[in-house]
Amino acid sequence: MEREGLAQGALAVAPRLLNLVLAHGSTAGRIVEVEAYRGADDAASHAFRGRTRRNGSMYSSPGSLYVYASHGMHACANVVCDQEGSAAAVLIRALEPLAGLEQMRRRRPSARSDDELCAGPGRLCAALGIGVALDGADLLAGEGVRLLDDGTRPPEVPLVGQRIGLGTRVGPAAQLPWRFGVPGSGSLSRPFGQRTVTRA
Incomplete structure (x- = not known):
């Protein structure tokens, strides 16, 4: 995907990221699940209350990587997807492993x-x-962390559901259907349309 195509905002970009490939070093996986987060109009977004040192990358040029530590432990990777200076990002929730599986298994025993x-x-x-x-x-x-297109098109009709793990603190934003997935994938973080234990 070209940089211009990643500058269309989180809701437009999120389903188009499905079936692209995220790679780092010799490891790679196909994107099968994502969540869209907008800026000041999205109470669930890190940018809801404005720019901070932590969320600064959300305001970067489209195609930038925004990584934060969830609960101070787990890194979470996002694709920045609006014009520079306007915060929006798509959280990558799940990949289908494609390359470097032995290394992945060592890292995730x-x-x-x-x-x-x-x-x-x-x-x-x-x-x-x-x-x-x-x-x-x-x-x-x-180079480094890469977003690649291997020619696999996004699904014509993606799975759609509510974003995960937001709770009541964000109000109605918790109910927005801004989570998208690839139908039939065995690597989803949790099924769509069901309430199960969230995977970190």
């Missing part, structure tokens, strides 16, 4: 199957070796 290696935002970052030190990286630069 608790995974019970290959489908679980990258089934969750924290899990995929651990499997691919993505940490907060990579916050702000350019996903389109062709």
Whole structure:
């Protein structure tokens, strides 16, 4: 995807990221689940209350990587997807492992199957070796962490559901259907349309 295509805002970009490939080093996975987060009009967004040192990368150029630590532990990777200076990002929630599986298994020894290696935002970052030190990286630069198009088109009719793990603190924003997935994928962080334990 070209940088211009990533500057259309979170809701437009999120379903188009499905089936693209996220790669880091020798590891790579196909994006099968994402969540859209807008800026000041989205109470669930890190940018809801404005720019801070932590969320600064959300305001970067489209195609930048925004990485934060969830609960101070698990890194979570996001694709910045609006014009520079306007905050919006898409959280990558799950990947289907494609390359470097042996390395992923070493990094994620608790995974019970290959489908679980990258089934969750924290899990995929651990499997691919993505940490907060990579916050702000350019996903389109062709090195380091890379967002790639191998010709696999996004699903014509993606799965759609509510974003995960927001609780009541964000009010109605918790009910917005801004989570998208690839139908039939075995690597989703949790099924669509069901309430189950969230995977980190």
